[in-house]
Amino acid sequence: MSEVRLVGISKHYEGSGAARPALERLDLTIPSGELVVLVGPSGCGKSTTLRIVAGLEEPTTGQVLIDDRDVTRVAPAQRDIAMVFQSYALYPHMTVFENLAFALRIRKLADAEIRRRVEEVARSLEIEAYLDRRPRALSGGQRQRVAIGRAVVRQPAVFLFDEPLSNLDAKLRGDMRREIARIHQLTQTTSMYVTHDQVEAMTLADKIVVLKDGTIQQVGSPMEIYDAPANRFVAGFFGTPTMNFLPARAERVNGHLAVRGQGFELAVDAAATASPAAGDVTLGIRPERVTLDERPTAVPLAARVELREVLGAEVVLHLGSPAGELTVRADARAAARPGDALTVWLDPGAVHLFDGRSEQRL
Amino acid sequence: MSAASPAGTRRPSVLAQVATYAALLVVTMAVLYPVLLVCKKAFEPGRQFALSASPMPRDLTLDHFRDLASAEGPHGELLFLRHALNSLVAALATTVVGVVLSCTAAYALSRFRFPGRRAGLTTFLVVQMFPASMLLLPLYVLLDRMGMLNSLVGLVLVYATTAIPFCVWTLKGYFDSLPKELEEAARIDGAGPWRVFFTIMLPLARPGIAVTALFSFMTAWNEFIMASTFMTDETRYTLPVLLQSSVGQYSADWGLFAAGAIVTSLPVMALFYVLQRSLVGGLTSGSVKG
């Protein structure tokens, strides 16, 4: 059980010529035993963060603490961490057994103990049959299992995963995701998991950290992030299809906010927001909260169907409206066809408001 | 890839194949003809190079090889054995020194960033551009000052310094091509720099090392100008010097020369054969993806 703490971490790659640092004043605590997922678009600094925790990169400023021990200048070998690379990074000239045993041999464990631990891990990851093979004789999924096994067998204080599943096909990715969840439940080891895939983030995380351009956008549980995104970027990053964004103007009218867009008007409980008196806003509403049938408190918006995507259990309707483009998740039996005019209903309780300029949640 | 385009998978016509093989045959013969002539001379009686263009000897004899093996020096020592031994010691020592130093240097230049790195790499490249004959005089003076004329140690020193720049560049290129994640994984697994070098990088660089070993060996084994300049004592000759002395200005024995040339080329061929197994690609396959 170990707590990892990043304090004021910045990273500026020397000679990269980039004007913007890869990471800027990052503060983050990964509580003991939790699985924290760092998520964000490519190039936002996820790997850099992980590599700084691993000791593969030195931060330009700031400190890395593991269990209150300052390890900022400590070699990776002395940090008691294990890392799973996106590219697997298996030792190609060693058998699977030797790959798993490598770290244990360095720690000079007895041969019998090494054998016991390697076999136990191999059994739990179902790679026993391949212990004598070289990595090149394994499939992608098997290699990934070996890479995970190599981390697990060490029983480290902290696990680091850098997009471990992004080289796998969709089905394997799901299997391995559950495998990682199972391992985490079993070992309760503090873990940092990097991905650009919001589904992985939602399904695996105790806590999600959303990164963009080297800065933290939001930290929270998956449901907090989904239900109360801190800004427009976070709101748009999570959820499929993405949240609808409609430009509007907000005005404070005795106790509530009147939000007016092209073709709709609704009142939002102002107590919920610390909004200024008036201004441009972006109204966000998730596709599943826009309905085709009338609800008591919902407000109508006239729209026209442009595209209908059938997903089986549901359909996704892409609509054009005076307020802007709109995506709606509807029951598969919904009759709407391209060209149809219809009225959709926006639930004021499900509306997110973002400041028009700063894009922060109001 | 080519499955989509019928043109890419079509087999060449018979005529095209015949033409290809005929061309290859001509080139092969052109390359092998001089070698065959030397072989012919080695087994043919007589000191003169016959003017016949045929690669087949008229008569067969092993006299030249016997002469080669039995030539004696002023104190009755067997010269050929001495020279072969000199060559072997010089070549092996050059190989060992060259490979050991260039492996470590190339790894450092490939993976570490330190002051002087670029300058060092450039220097290695620049010194490659000077022909050996230009360095002959300064090297002679240096070796003389150090008392290393007529010394195998001196010769190895010269050979190793000639071979190392090329070896370093070759090996550096090889180390550069090995995925960085492997080292990082090993470092996280607890390996120190030396263990990473010996247990991860060196085994994976085997093809590169084989190339540089071969190159170092051949640099020393085939070298003539320096050996003939620095080794004035007949017992210190290497095989190329012996070969040259057998076709001296006044008494050219081409039979002896040819026999010597064949014997001299055998170890290089053997080494090639042994090392070719290491000259395989794809050692890192299966290790990283994406």
Ligand SMILES: Nc1ncnc2c1ncn2[C@@H]1O[C@H](COP(=O)(O)OP(=O)(O)O)[C@@H](O)[C@H]1O
């Ligand atoms: N070794 C490096 N040298 C220079 N710039 C780098 C290096 N590694 C990453 N970067 C830059 O830092 C930023 C963050 O990279 P990274 O942490 O790899 O992003 P992510 O893993 O989120 O895709 C990117 O802009 C990238 O170009």
Ligand SMILES: [Mg+2]
């Ligand atoms: Mg990355």
